[in-house]
Amino acid sequence: MTNPLPVLTANDFASDQDVRWCPGCGDYSILAQMKKMLPQLGLPRERIVFISGIGCSSRFPYYLNTYGMHSIHGRAPTIATGIKCVRPDLRVFVITGDGDALSIGGNHLIHAIRRNIDLNIVLFNNRIYGLTKGQYSPTSEVGKVTKSTPMGVIDSPMNPLSVAIGCEATFVARSIDVHIKHLGEVLRRAAEHRGTSFVEVYQNCNVFNEGAWNYASDRDTKIETTLELEHGKPLIFGKNRDKGIRLNGTEPEVVPLGNGVTEDDLLFHDEKSNEPTLAYLLSRMRYPEFPEPIGVLRDIQRPTYDSLLNDQIAQARTAKGDGDLEELFHSGDTWVVA
Amino acid sequence: MSAPTTESAPRTQKPVEIIESATVRLAGDSGDGMQLIGSQLTNTSALAGNDVATFPDYPAEIRAPRGTRAGVSGFQVQFASEEIFTPGDQLDALVVMNPAALITNIGDLKRGGVLVVNSDAFEEKDLRTADLKSNPLDDPTIVGQFRVVRVAMTELTRKSVEPTGISVKLADRCKNFFAMGLVFWLYGRELDSTVRFIRSKFGGKPEIAQANEMALRAGWNYGETTEAFISQFQVDSAKLIPGTYTTLMGNQALAWGLLAASRRSGKELFLGSYPITPASDILHELSRFKNFGVRTFQAEDEIAAIGSAIGAAFGGAMATTTSSGPGIALKGEAIGLAVMLELPLIVVNVQRGGPSTGLPTKTEQADLFQAVFGRNGECPMPVIACRSPADCFDAAVESWRIAAEFMTPVMLLSDGYVANGAEPWRIPKIDDLPQIPITHPTEPNEGDRFLPYLRDAKLARPWALPGTPGLQHRIGGLEKQDRTGAVSYDPENHQRMIEIRARKIANIANHIPLQEVQGPSKGPLLVLSWGGTYGACATAVARCRRAGRDVAHAHLRYLNPFPRNLEEILKAYDRILIPEINAGQLRFMIRGTYLVDAVGFSKMTGKPFTIGEVTDAIQGQLA
Numbered sequence: 001m002t003n004p005l006p007v008l009t010a011n012d013f014a015s016d017q018d019v020r021w022c023p024g025c026g027d028y029s030i031l032a033q034m035k036k037m038l039p040q041l042g043l044p045r046e047r048i049v050f051i052s053g054i055g056c057s058s059r060f061p062y063y064l065n066t067y068g069m070h071s072i073h074g075r076a077p078t079i080a081t082g083i084k085c086v087r088p089d090l091r092v093f094v095i096t097g098d099g100d101a102l103s104i105g106g107n108h109l110i111h112a113i114r115r116n117i118d119l120n121i122v123l124f125n126n127r128i129y130g131l132t133k134g135q136y137s138p139t140s141e142v143g144k145v146t147k148s149t150p151m152g153v154i155d156s157p158m159n160p161l162s163v164a165i166g167c168e169a170t171f172v173a174r175s176i177d178v179h180i181k182h183l184g185e186v187l188r189r190a191a192e193h194r195g196t197s198f199v200e201v202y203q204n205c206n207v208f209n210e211g212a213w214n215y216a217s218d219r220d221t222k223i224e225t226t227l228e229l230e231h232g233k234p235l236i237f238g239k240n241r242d243k244g245i246r247l248n249g250t251e252p253e254v255v256p257l258g259n260g261v262t263e264d265d266l267l268f269h270d271e272k273s274n275e276p277t278l279a280y281l282l283s284r285m286r287y288p289e290f291p292e293p294i295g296v297l298r299d300i301q302r303p304t305y306d307s308l309l310n311d312q313i314a315q316a317r318t319a320k321g322d323g324d325l326e327e328l329f330h331s332g333d334t335w336v337v338a
Numbered sequence: 339m340s341a342p343t344t345e346s347a348p349r350t351q352k353p354v355e356i357i358e359s360a361t362v363r364l365a366g367d368s369g370d371g372m373q374l375i376g377s378q379l380t381n382t383s384a385l386a387g388n389d390v391a392t393f394p395d396y397p398a399e400i401r402a403p404r405g406t407r408a409g410v411s412g413f414q415v416q417f418a419s420e421e422i423f424t425p426g427d428q429l430d431a432l433v434v435m436n437p438a439a440l441i442t443n444i445g446d447l448k449r450g451g452v453l454v455v456n457s458d459a460f461e462e463k464d465l466r467t468a469d470l471k472s473n474p475l476d477d478p479t480i481v482g483q484f485r486v487v488r489v490a491m492t493e494l495t496r497k498s499v500e501p502t503g504i505s506v507k508l509a510d511r512c513k514n515f516f517a518m519g520l521v522f523w524l525y526g527r528e529l530d531s532t533v534r535f536i537r538s539k540f541g542g543k544p545e546i547a548q549a550n551e552m553a554l555r556a557g558w559n560y561g562e563t564t565e566a567f568i569s570q571f572q573v574d575s576a577k578l579i580p581g582t583y584t585t586l587m588g589n590q591a592l593a594w595g596l597l598a599a600s601r602r603s604g605k606e607l608f609l610g611s612y613p614i615t616p617a618s619d620i621l622h623e624l625s626r627f628k629n630f631g632v633r634t635f636q637a638e639d640e641i642a643a644i645g646s647a648i649g650a651a652f653g654g655a656m657a658t659t660t661s662s663g664p665g666i667a668l669k670g671e672a673i674g675l676a677v678m679l680e681l682p683l684i685v686v687n688v689q690r691g692g693p694s695t696g697l698p699t700k701t702e703q704a705d706l707f708q709a710v711f712g713r714n715g716e717c718p719m720p721v722i723a724c725r726s727p728a729d730c731f732d733a734a735v736e737s738w739r740i741a742a743e744f745m746t747p748v749m750l751l752s753d754g755y756v757a758n759g760a761e762p763w764r765i766p767k768i769d770d771l772p773q774i775p776i777t778h779p780t781e782p783n784e785g786d787r788f789l790p791y792l793r794d795a796k797l798a799r800p801w802a803l804p805g806t807p808g809l810q811h812r813i814g815g816l817e818k819q820d821r822t823g824a825v826s827y828d829p830e831n832h833q834r835m836i837e838i839r840a841r842k843i844a845n846i847a848n849h850i851p852l853q854e855v856q857g858p859s860k861g862p863l864l865v866l867s868w869g870g871t872y873g874a875c876a877t878a879v880a881r882c883r884r885a886g887r888d889v890a891h892a893h894l895r896y897l898n899p900f901p902r903n904l905e906e907i908l909k910a911y912d913r914i915l916i917p918e919i920n921a922g923q924l925r926f927m928i929r930g931t932y933l934v935d936a937v938g939f940s941k942m943t944g945k946p947f948t949i950g951e952v953t954d955a956i957q958g959q960l961a
């Protein structure tokens with residue numbers, strides 16, 4: 001019991017399987033950051049479980065030396081829910097993609113989040129179906145020409161963070177595959193959150209959707225196109241940190257600082273706000289009208305489904321004593337045949 | 339005519355006629371409380387030592403307009419001084435609370451049977467709501483064929499509860515207890531247990547409890563005083579196997595069986611379920627057992643229900659999911675995953691009329707193909723069927739034994755008829771229940787490596803639990819490499835794995851009891867049945883044999899794999915008759931598996947077989 005945990009490194013979390021994503025895929029970077037982050041949790045490998053659905057991202061569990069399951073399309077949150085219900089001692093990750101989580105598995109995603117079961121959901125958003133070789137996904141932009149939309153996509157894309165916030169998510173964050181430091185930090189905070197954490201990672205599929213996130217990941221443009229959130233700080237961005245987000249009525253607007261506009265006029269980020277309004281407003285800010293917020297949009301506490309479930313078990317045992325079959329069998333009217 | 343004041347059961351002054359069994363149906367509007375008085379009659383008869391079997395018949399619609407045919411709810415019970423296996427064919431007595439109940443049920447009443455009607459409910463407007471042009475009570479074919487007893491139940495009930503001062507509306511709700519009192523008189527039933535029931539159910543509303551009790555006693559007294567009944571019937575206690583009994587409904591027995599299996603295997607029970615008729619009562623029942631460590635999870639849909647169960651199985655719990663045919667269809671892909679993962683899991687299908695939404699409240703056994711074949715790929719899983727309400731207990735325990743011993747999902751088939759029926763259950767001694775030993779590895783199984791698909795003698799793979807140091811492994815739905823469980827696209831390996839999975843399930847035949855046969859071990863005819871038709875088939879065969887016919891009966895519990903002596907049995911008879919509540923699914927499997935020219939007998943009306951129907955089918959084969 002008192003043995004100190006051996007200090008683990010990223011390498012300790014590598015499995016014996018060859019990684020099989022396309023060369024240059026953003027998934028490699030996410031895997032690398034995950035391996036670097038896991039030792040920081042101070043948990044032995046056997047206490048960590050990765051569950052995935054189907055898609056390129058869902059190969060993830062094979063590459064980690066933890067317990068894991070590569071399940072069926074869209075259903076990872078349900079399997080993770082079952083594990084967490086019976087094994088609250090485990091740290092459970094769900095690895096999913098935009099098609100897996102938002103299309104075929106949409107129903108499970110929203111219900112896992114509203115229950116606030118203690119899962120860490122990481123959604124790799126590459127705005128395309130990669131494994132099936134290039135059909136549009138629920139996050140593909142209108143007009144996009146893909147194999148299944150030769151004349152362009154005609155359905156509006158879904159906004160993953162808005163969906164999560166709409167389901168009362170207690171932890172919502174966004175990061176980018178190539179922002180390795182930022183990504184590592186966001187993954188760590190998500191893993192340490194109690195309740196469902198939901199992280200969207202902009203992931204480049206260089207084979208079927210090359211450059212989909214260039215505006216946000218490019219070294220030269222990212223400072224103008226993204227806004228790094230910091231709790232308690234005003235929403236400021238730009239190369240010279242000379243632009244901010246101000247609320248005009250109920251709508252955000254980009255304003256240059258100076259000329260009478262001071263930091264105090266800007267929106268201040270409050271990830272702990274119990275009201276999801278601000279987080280939702282942030283999730284709606286899209287390039288090119290706005291810089292896209294990255295970092296933690298929301299981080300609040302609410303009882304988790306698994307702890308409430310196990311509390312009820314404990315309460316019932318305290319109130320009625322541990323169940324007794326003999327007593328149950330005789331609990332109705334009985335009669336004796338001699 | 340005052341209500342008896344003592345607690346002790348009243349005794350009749352009229353002559354008593356002893357009969358062996360009685361089949362009674364109570365029918366009324368779904369708001370009339372027929373199910374409630376039906377279950378009271380069942381309980382009281384069981385407590386009197388009768389063997390009992392019940393058949394509740396729910397209306398298809400939640401709240402059809404009052405008084406219409408669609409809103410009729412019925413409850414049938416047979417109680418007997420001999421062992422019985424069905425709720426009876428034709429009715430000895432029918433109690434109807436309105437014209438719709440009369441017209442939809444009269445066809446099942448025996449010629450000369452007792453028809454008790456609430457004559458207050460046969461006004462013009464009542465007839466119109468029931469779609470009747472004339473009053474059936476004026477119809478000479480009805481009055482002439484049956485012993486019609488008209489009772490002004492509404493009026494008499496109102497009068498009887500007057501002393502409590504409750505409103506007319508509330509008074510009218512006591513009618514069912516008046517009707518019950520009358521039936522209780524007719525069959526010499528004690529009032530005590532129902533009085534106790536009324537007092538505990540309506541404890542919070544003393545005047546309602548009092549009114550119901552008064553109505554019950556008034557009904558009894560009416561029977562005693564009315565000239566319509568010249569004698570009371572008496573059904574003596576049955577000679578059941580000695581022991582302590584209680585009555586169980588099928589879904590309840592199934593839930594208790596799962597619970598017992600969880601206790602006997604030292605595993606906490608997890609149920610992932612989505613509400614569906616007629617399986618929901620299993621979820622309700624298990625959700626009461628939190629102090630047994632039972633975790634029930636009402637999922638967002640059928641797929642999530644089984645997904646959560648698969649997760650719980652991976653985590654090391656006794657995992658179960660319960661549904662009915664449409665839900666099982668949705669679970670198909672996940673069942674395939676469980677087959678691939680080789681994790682233990684019980685999938686319960688309480689079958690109902692199909693296809694699609696079909697007949698949710700009616701029974702059928704048409705999901706056998708779905709259970710055995712209904713998945714993509716070569717995807718074998720054991721299939722077990724319950725034969726009667728109390729049998730659901732044993733079938734559930736056996737399902738978990740097989741799931742755990744062979745590391746496989748198991749399909750447990752029940753049906754609406756079995757699920758909602760009730761019968762006496764001899765309470766087992768806890769120590770007599772099978773023990774289900776389960777072990778989890780704690781050490782690597784090949785040198786310093788852990789191979790999750792290295793098998794034991796029964797071809798079961800090790801159930802290593804997350805949290806166990808050094809045994810970290812990944813499993814999934816992609817084809818597995820033999821032994822290592824790693825992803826493999828190797829063609830030879832795929833064929834080998836398909837064969838191993840098939841062999842593992844086929845080998846279960848060596849670990850289940852041999853098939854038993856009732857009657858001669860060879861001869862002109864074998865009746866082969868499965869699932870909920872047991873009662874009708876067993877009774878019909880027994881009757882035919884008593885009448886000197888040469889016929890045997892085998893009832894299957896194991897539908898996949900079949901018992902290993904089944905072929906030998908089938909080949910010992912000239913003819914095989916397979917009665918089923920479907921279009922011939924077992925027949926198709928038997929013909930395909932054994933090249934036996936079996937004959938089918940199908941019924942697909944949403945209703946169970948009557949003994950008479952099966953008897954006629956047998957006679958037809960022997961003619």
Ligand code: SF4
Binds near residue numbers: 021022026130
């Ligand atoms: S198809 Fe796209 S997402 Fe999939 S592995 Fe290749 S680059 Fe990555």
